[in-house]
Amino acid sequence: MWTKLDYHELDKFDVGQKDEILSGRVAGLSDEQIAIYAKPEFDWRQMWQIRLGQEDGLSAEQIAMYANPKFNWEKMMKIRQKLEKGKRK
Numbered sequence: 001m002w003t004k005l006d007y008h009e010l011d012k013f014d015v016g017q018k019d020e021i022l023s024g025r026v027a028g029l030s031d032e033q034i035a036i037y038a039k040p041e042f043d044w045r046q047m048w049q050i051r052l053g054q055e056d057g058l059s060a061e062q063i064a065m066y067a068n069p070k071f072n073w074e075k076m077m078k079i080r081q082k083l084e085k086g087k088r089k
Helices: 007-012 015-026 031-037 044-055 060-064 073-088
Strands: none
Touching: 015 031, 015 044, 031 044, 044 060, 044 073
8 A cells, every 4th residue: 555656656557547546646545545436446336436425524534434445336425425324324
């Protein structure tokens, strides 16, 4: 896991994954937040779901509930949306 974003590590990722990593930087996420999803085992859609949860203010514990490479992005989205809906109540 990265504690600091190392752009030399980007060679491990495809174009979509790189875009999600850089989108996190543009959104103002910390290197520690990006490190949660900047892993080759996540495809870009999975990374997108994790990033969206972070941008919406979900806690690290909440994100850990769905940041699992075994979950496809659609399952991640459903879990994220339920967590976000519960956060708004």
